[in-house]
Amino acid sequence: xxxxxxxxxxxxxxxxxxxxxxxxxxxxxxxxxxxxxxxxxxxxxxxxxxxxxxxxxxxxxxxxxxxxxxxxxxxxxxxxxxxxxxxxxxxxxxxxxxxxxxxxxxxxxxxxxxxxxxxxxxxxxxxxxxxxxxxxxxxxxxxxxxxxxxxxxxxxxxxxxxxxxxxxxxxxxxxxxxxxxxxxxxxxxxxxxxxxxxxxxxxxxxxxxxx
Amino acid sequence: xxxxxxxxxxxxxxxxxxxxxxxxxxxxxxxxxxxxxxxxxxxxxxxxxxxxxxxxxxxxxxxxxxxxxxxxxxxxxxxxxxxxxxxxxxxxxxxxxxxxxxxxxxxxxxxxxxxxxxxxxxxxxxxxxxxxxxxxxxxxxxxxxxxxxxxxxxxxxxxxxxxxxxxxxxxxxxxxxxxxxxxxxxxxxxxxxxxxxxxxxxxxxxxxxxx
Amino acid sequence: xxxxxxxxxxxxxxxxxxxxxxxxxxxxxxxxxxxxxxxxxxxxxxxxxxxxxxxxxxxxxxxxxxxxxxxxxxxxxxxxxxxxxxxxxxxxxxxxxxxxxxxxxxxxxxxxxxxxxxxxxxxxxxxxxxxxxxxxxxxxxxxxxxxxxxxxxxxxxxxxxxxxxxxxxxxxxxxxxxxxxxxxxxxxxxxxxxxxxxxxxxxxxxxxxxx
Amino acid sequence: xxxxxxxxxxxxxxxxxxxxxxxxxxxxxxxxxxxxxxxxxxxxxxxxxxxxxxxxxxxxxxxxxxxxxxxxxxxxxxxxxxxxxxxxxxxxxxxxxxxxxxxxxxxxxxxxxxxxxxxxxxxxxxxxxxxxxxxxxxxxxxxxxxxxxxxxxxxxxxxxxxxxxxxxxxxxxxxxxxxxxxxxxxxxxxxxxxxxxxxxxxxxxxxxxxx
Numbered sequence: 001x002x003x004x005x006x007x008x009x010x011x012x013x014x015x016x017x018x019x020x021x022x023x024x025x026x027x028x029x030x031x032x033x034x035x036x037x038x039x040x041x042x043x044x045x046x047x048x049x050x051x052x053x054x055x056x057x058x059x060x061x062x063x064x065x066x067x068x069x070x071x072x073x074x075x076x077x078x079x080x081x082x083x084x085x086x087x088x089x090x091x092x093x094x095x096x097x098x099x100x101x102x103x104x105x106x107x108x109x110x111x112x113x114x115x116x117x118x119x120x121x122x123x124x125x126x127x128x129x130x131x132x133x134x135x136x137x138x139x140x141x142x143x144x145x146x147x148x149x150x151x152x153x154x155x156x157x158x159x160x161x162x163x164x165x166x167x168x169x170x171x172x173x174x175x176x177x178x179x180x181x182x183x184x185x186x187x188x189x190x191x192x193x194x195x196x197x198x199x200x201x202x203x204x205x206x207x208x209x210x211x
Numbered sequence: 212x213x214x215x216x217x218x219x220x221x222x223x224x225x226x227x228x229x230x231x232x233x234x235x236x237x238x239x240x241x242x243x244x245x246x247x248x249x250x251x252x253x254x255x256x257x258x259x260x261x262x263x264x265x266x267x268x269x270x271x272x273x274x275x276x277x278x279x280x281x282x283x284x285x286x287x288x289x290x291x292x293x294x295x296x297x298x299x300x301x302x303x304x305x306x307x308x309x310x311x312x313x314x315x316x317x318x319x320x321x322x323x324x325x326x327x328x329x330x331x332x333x334x335x336x337x338x339x340x341x342x343x344x345x346x347x348x349x350x351x352x353x354x355x356x357x358x359x360x361x362x363x364x365x366x367x368x369x370x371x372x373x374x375x376x377x378x379x380x381x382x383x384x385x386x387x388x389x390x391x392x393x394x395x396x397x398x399x400x401x402x403x404x405x406x407x408x409x410x411x412x413x414x415x416x417x418x419x420x421x422x
Numbered sequence: 423x424x425x426x427x428x429x430x431x432x433x434x435x436x437x438x439x440x441x442x443x444x445x446x447x448x449x450x451x452x453x454x455x456x457x458x459x460x461x462x463x464x465x466x467x468x469x470x471x472x473x474x475x476x477x478x479x480x481x482x483x484x485x486x487x488x489x490x491x492x493x494x495x496x497x498x499x500x501x502x503x504x505x506x507x508x509x510x511x512x513x514x515x516x517x518x519x520x521x522x523x524x525x526x527x528x529x530x531x532x533x534x535x536x537x538x539x540x541x542x543x544x545x546x547x548x549x550x551x552x553x554x555x556x557x558x559x560x561x562x563x564x565x566x567x568x569x570x571x572x573x574x575x576x577x578x579x580x581x582x583x584x585x586x587x588x589x590x591x592x593x594x595x596x597x598x599x600x601x602x603x604x605x606x607x608x609x610x611x612x613x614x615x616x617x618x619x620x621x622x623x624x625x626x627x628x629x630x631x632x633x
Numbered sequence: 634x635x636x637x638x639x640x641x642x643x644x645x646x647x648x649x650x651x652x653x654x655x656x657x658x659x660x661x662x663x664x665x666x667x668x669x670x671x672x673x674x675x676x677x678x679x680x681x682x683x684x685x686x687x688x689x690x691x692x693x694x695x696x697x698x699x700x701x702x703x704x705x706x707x708x709x710x711x712x713x714x715x716x717x718x719x720x721x722x723x724x725x726x727x728x729x730x731x732x733x734x735x736x737x738x739x740x741x742x743x744x745x746x747x748x749x750x751x752x753x754x755x756x757x758x759x760x761x762x763x764x765x766x767x768x769x770x771x772x773x774x775x776x777x778x779x780x781x782x783x784x785x786x787x788x789x790x791x792x793x794x795x796x797x798x799x800x801x802x803x804x805x806x807x808x809x810x811x812x813x814x815x816x817x818x819x820x821x822x823x824x825x826x827x828x829x830x831x832x833x834x835x836x837x838x839x840x841x842x843x844x
Contacts, residue, residue, distance in 0.1 A: 015228060015290055017648055022236025025655025026448075029663065030240065032737045037744050050754035054745075054761060065734065072730040076723070079648055090287070090417035097283040101276065104243045111248050112265075121261035128265060206723035226439060226501055233447025237659075241451065301498070301628035308494040312487065315454045322459050323476075332472035339476060437650060437712055444658025452662065512709070512839035519705040523698070526665045533670050534687075543683035550687060 012088045016096060017079075023100045024075045031067050031107050035060055063114035067107050073202050074103060077140070080205055084162060085147045086154035095139070095146040102136040126190045127183035130176055133194065137172030144169055164208050172197075223299045227307060228290075234311045235286045242278050242318050246271055274325035278318050284413050285314060288351070291416055295373060296358045297365035306350070306357040313347040337401040338394035341387055344405065348383030355380055375419050383408075434510045438518060439501075445522045446497045453489050453529050457482055485536035489529050495624050496525060499562070502627055506584060507569045508576035517561070517568040524558040548612045549605035552598055555616065559594030566591055586630050594619075645721045649729060650712075656733045657708045664700050664740050668693055696747035700740050706835050707736060710773070713838055717795060718780045719787035728772070728779040735769040759823045760816035763809055766827065770805030777802055797841050805830075 038053035078099070085092075109129040116125040146152075148162050175197055183190035249264035289310070296303075320340040327336040357363075359373050386408055394401035460475035500521070507514075531551040538547040568574075570584050597619055605612035671686035711732070718725075742762040749758040779785075781795050808830055816823035 015232060018229060018651060019232045019236055019286060021648060021652045022233055022655055023240050025652055026237055026240040026659050028733070029656050029659040029737045030244070032741060033663070035741050037741075037748050047754050047757040050749060050757040054757070068734050068737075069730065072726075075652060076726050093283075093287050097280065100239070101279050104240045104279075108243060108246050108248075115248050116256070116261060119256035121256045121258045124258040124261040124265070226443060229440060230443045230447055230497060233444055234451050237448055237451040241455070304494075304498050308491065311450070312490050315451045315490075319454060319457050326459050327467070327472060330467035332467045332469050335469045335472040335476070437654060440651060441654045441658055441708060444655055445662050448659055448662040452666070515705075515709050519702065522661070523701050526662045526701075530665060530668050537670050538678070538683060541678035543678045543680050546680045546683045546687070
């Protein structure tokens with residue numbers, strides 16, 4: 001009987017994780033569908049022209065790699081958070097749902113930014129891109145508020161990890177709001193803030209997981 | 212030996228859940244493929260025009276969010292039901308298959324509704340949309356009839372959850388049939404019934420899972 | 423130590439199953455991408471015309487449902503076979519790979535059959551469709567030959583299930599070959615054989631799993 | 634308490650494997666989306682013409698089968714490597730991420746090679762194809778360097794497997810670099826090297842897993 005009590009919580013987050021892993025994995029794999037085989041006219045099947053056509057697709061490659069690692073970093077955070085949780089309830093399911101909605105959406109603003117980067121409309125594209133991450137940061141904050149409640153925490157939860165994470169995630173929404181507003185002044189300012197935050201989330205999780 | 216007997220049933224629903232999670236996760240992620248990067252003419256690359264193009268896609272955004280949470284709520288129900296089940300048989304596989312067929316189909320009537328919402332054909336689109344949920348409600352009812360049979364129930368199954376669920380799911384098919392017939396009178400009547408039911412399924416599972 | 427020995431085999435097929443479940447789940451969900459929102463001219467947005475457009479898509483609906491349940495039945499067979507296996511090796515991975523290649527391919531001949539069913543080219547489409555299942559039946563036969571070897575069998579493997587399955591799967595390749603050759607005489611003959619076999623695989627697994 | 638310590642590491646790689654399995658499974662299934670139903674003019678619905686149209690798609694079939702087994706072999710390697718690992722950290726997540734980025738990318742150079750195989754641009758296509766595998770081989774090497782570190786190794790890790798794998802993977806990047814440079818001289822030379830390496834990776838894992 002005792003054993004069943006300890007075994008049950010394990011199972012609860014198991015399916016939430018499996019479902020989330022599925023969504024992350026598919027969102028990250030669908031990115032490659034954006035790449036199209038260059039369709040050269042029959043007359044221009046020279047090696048040089050195929051080479052040039054492949055090189056001209058560089059904004060798509062950059063978009064692919066950026067979206068890929070953005071989603072990967074979010075997955076590592078999601079994974080690190082749920083390691084401290086062993087029970088689920090409707091709020092956690094809902095917060096997780098909002099988060100996953102954002103994850104599946106990320107490739108879209110990235111594609112828009114890649115398409116309009118070198119046009120006069122770049123400001124709007126950058127604001128749309130940063131604005132998506134305002135939404136993501138709010139979702140992540142709601143997610144940890146839902147996950148790090150007493151009745152859901154796993155007995156082996158690390159108080160240090162929880163404290164640090166709650167503190168750091170609070171700065172997410174205002175920082176990305178700054179990037180969104182910054183897009184009106186200068187596209188480069190907006191993208192610089194996003195890049196700095198991107199590096200911050202990537203390195204911070206490394207340090208927090210070690211703790 | 213005793214332990215193997217209790218360990219085996221666990222494994223049985225394990226793969227059914229993994230497969231179903233996969234289908235739910237993919238169906239929910241494919242929704243974003245409906246969003247297309249707006250293709251502005253080179254002459255009109257002004258910030259205002261990109262902004263307007265992104266805003267004009269609002270029916271797609273509403274469709275995405277609606278389909279996303281519809282599938283998510285169905286997943287939470289599916290998850291809550293299978294927590295009470297530990298064995299599978301061919302009937303459960305078949306009922307689950309019909310349910311998953313419906314899940315993969317949901318984005319299609321949602322897209323049709325979003326496309327024809329503001330045209331004279333809205334009635335047919337709303338009837339098609341509600342009609343899909345008549346099918347879904349029947350599938351969910353068949354699914355619980357297949358799942359909540361004695362030999363399949365887990366020893367820790369909650370009789371209260373089973374009783375409430377069986378009672379509530381019985382009202383699903385007639386309620387959605389009403390919405391389908393209501394579409395002939397007035398599109399708004401049909402969608403109002405669907406929205407009320409949507410909120411009902413979302414809140415009811417929260418309360419039932421707590422029981 | 424003893425415990426580790428019994429725990430390890432479990433883990434081995436675990437990842438093979440997870441990977442296969444993923445492929446089955448994605449293949450079954452991608453089917454819906456074939457359905458396109460009917461694109462009516464603005465002038466013809468009448469309810470009757472949308473209704474007619476939706477009804478005219480019936481071959482796509484039949485193709486979707488047929489492919490869906492074909493893949494589902496193959497998944498149930500795959501699942502029932504691997505319940506008797508607890509270890510993997512390179513041969514099983516290879517046979518499973520061929521099987522999954524076939525699973526991902528199934529929607530393609532189904533779409534071709536749906537497109538050319540009512541044209542003079544129906545014979546070729548039906549032969550291509552049945553021919554795919556000759557390949558699938560050979561793959562399934564190789565798969566059980568690889569899976570049901572002594573060193574891989576689980577201690578709880580059912581000899582009765584193994585015996586029956588080996589016997590029944592032997593008739594698969596010649597029966598589908600007959601359907602392929604039958605397509606030259608008459609399309610309906612070919613599809614009748616396929617339908618009979620489809621019902622056979624669906625019911626036989628129900629009976630074998632009960633054993 | 635003792636049991637929890639041994640149970641926890643198991644869980645750690647569990648989610649990494651589930652996520653990776655998802656990416657492999659989706660990448661391998663998306664390949665079939667490249668196949669299009671041949672769109673014959675109504676006038677030419679004769680059996681012979683559909684047959685010819687299906688046969689003319691052979692480069693797509695070859696591309697599908699090649700990509701499928703390439704990804705499958707990579708999955709078997711990934712699976713065999715992680716059997717020796719029971720803990721994860723940020724480096725392993727990052728190396729695994731690079732590897733998965735490559736996996737999702739593979740169908741793209743394969744499609745380019747299939748499209749330009751019989752044109753004067755074949756050299757560039759073959760170099761692009763082999764070049765992708767230089768990247769993959771480097772990723773695989775980084776992955777085993779990250780995975781086979783003392784603190785992450787499982788207690789049941791096979792030193793023989795680790796030694797052999799580290800040795801063999803070192804030859805990957807230079808061998809594929811040779812294939813890439815060889816493409817300038819002769820496309821067939823480049824593809825011959827790739828094919829030999831493909832057979833090598835397929836057979837070597839069979840032998841190493843047995844060890």
